[in-house]
Amino acid sequence: GHDGGTGASPMNSLKHAGTPWELGLAETQQTLMLNNMRDRVVVQADGQLKTGRDVIIAALLGAEEFGFATTALVVEGCVMMRVCHLDTCPVGVATQNPVLRARFTGKAEHVVTFMEFIAQEVREYLAELGFRSLDEVVGRSELLDVNGAVAHWKAGGLDLEPILRGPAFAPEVARRNTRAQDHELEEHFDVQLIERAQDVIAHGGQITIDLPIRNTERAVGTMLGNRVTLAHGVNGLPSGSIVVNLTGSAGQSFGAFLPAGITLRLEGDSNDYVGKGLSGGQIVVRPPKDAAFDASRNVIAGNVIGYGATQGTMFLRGVVGERFFVRNSGATAVVEGVGDHALEYMTGGLAVILGSTGRNLGAGMSGGNAYIYKLDRALVNREALASGELALLEMGSGDVEILRDLLLQHLAETESALAASLLENFDTEAANFVRVVPRDYAAVLQTRQQAAAEGLDPDGDVVWNRIMEVTGG
Structure with missing residues (x-):
């Protein structure tokens, strides 16, 4: 570069x-x-x-x-x-x-x-x-x-x-691309999912599919999502139309670009890029039900989870790697711990982090919210904090209710012991959460709410002039 x-x-x-x-x-x-x-x-x-x-x-x-x-x-x-x-x-x-x-x-x-x-x-x-x-x-x-x-x-x-020059090569050694790559799509894991769900895709309804999976299976759900989008457009299917329950270890890009109407539930673990480009679907990853280890202290998925997600939800019972929710613009996720560089370049959406965060949190974050349990402020991107780009705020009543609702969903989807513990003492534990939000983004939201209460158009010139004033242009 x-x-x-x-x-x-x-x-x-x-x-x-x-x-x-x-x-x-x-x-x-x-x-x-x-x-x-x-x-x-x-x-x-x-x-x-x-x-x-x-x-x-x-x-x-x-x-x-x-x-x-x-x-x-x-x-x-x-x-x-x-x-x-x-x-x-x-x-x-x-x-x-x-x-x-x-x-x-x-x-x-x-x-x-x-x-x-x-x-x-x-x-x-x-x-x-x-x-x-x-x-x-x-x-x-x-x-x-x-x-x-x-x-x-x-x-x-x-x-x-x-x-x-490099090494000496025989004249017959190719110097450029001369043959097409066979991606063996006819053998992709999604082929069987498409076959089973084709009636629901065509006529609506609901189907649940149970299958084992191994980590050589990559981008599971992506081809299925493509068929849903081709048939129904960007809005996809009603929530829960196609539910896929998987057991084992998933390869890279599990649930990439998953549209609305598809739910992927994985009992096991996954590699990098879970939910990359998530577009309205739901992804749930949890350890095996008979696992003896503490899920909140063990890795459940790899790096760059939710990269570029635009819509949808993820519930991950366990810790994930570095660069969590990079460039997220609209999806919601609950996770029990993240590595370095989480929320980088995030422009929208909501993240709930119930454990440690790693260093350099929120670098380049310009939108969205994050509720983080017992946040170590020294781990937040120092430049963003020093320049006032990021704000660490106390939770308001609305934030508390949103957090409670997401914890309940996380518990229901993953049987998380950590979520259960937090809910059991929620009135006390809620005070341990910090809201991380870009300062200008928070000011814009507040200005728009005030304008709506006054009966003004939130996207009108009057409101935008106010926004320019509070954010300094």
Whole structure:
């Protein structure tokens, strides 16, 4: 990635964490060729690509696809203020504020024109090299002229052979993708789920499916969810239409992009990315009923749980790994402990954490709420607290009732001993919870509530002028 990254990346990451994409690309190409796998893979390069010359160099080093991010944003009007996570973008690119969004001047045609110029420059370089298509130059690193760079006194005779040439390869070893990858979708775990649920998908009703599962089964529920969405659109089916009870260990991306109407209940444990992109469905993960260990002190699922979730609920009886609920924008989850970097870039939704949190909680969090039991304030992202971006508030009466309701649901779904203990002494334990909320987000919610009580349109200009005043623009 070199000096790439999101607009919210810390400066020390931009300066010290990345390496030039040329190095990684050359090593990837050589490794795939050494293992005779290059013909099965499409290699994509990105990381500050800006010109047709960059595309040609990437192709010569082995890339077949090319990603443009920052440059395309600049074409649309981005001035790289690096405040993407603060909702204060002055040119209206990365903000939900309608006043700031009104300043956005970008058009899709701008990106189209930019890409046409890139393509034209690529054609000119190809013609200069004597080729008609990019496919002909993929992996042809010998066409790179580096003599001028190596002969420069600053290079001091730098040896670039390991990057540009690498090991000796036989002529028949493929340098680019030449055959399609067989993903064996006809053997996917979801095929049997779709077969059993097809009548409910087509005509409505309810079905419960009980099956064992093992951790080689990935993205369970995703193909089933696709069929539901194709048949019923973004609203899915009524809650509880398709209930899948599983026993065992699930592989990565369990319940990814699950739409409304599908409930996945897993008795066992799961790998990373549970509920990735959750879109209205329900996911429940709990240990085996005969487990003798304390679930609240043991890992039930891996890292990056609920990444990019937009809607739906998750009840996880146990501890999960790092980066819990990153980029969540609308889903609700109850969990009994999380690792580092929880709630990163969260923009909406609700998290209830009944145990320890790890460090760097709430980095870049710009929306949503979290109720956290006995929060160690030293573990909250210090920059967010110091700058006033995050607030740690006492629970109000409304918060307490929401928390009680979610604990009851968590107990009902998972038989959580921790939830039962908290509910047994709820009047006392409720005082141990802290509400974590972005300060501006809390001010916006309060302003909108006051406006609604006054009979004003919460999305009207008058209300937004008040919001601009309380948040400082």
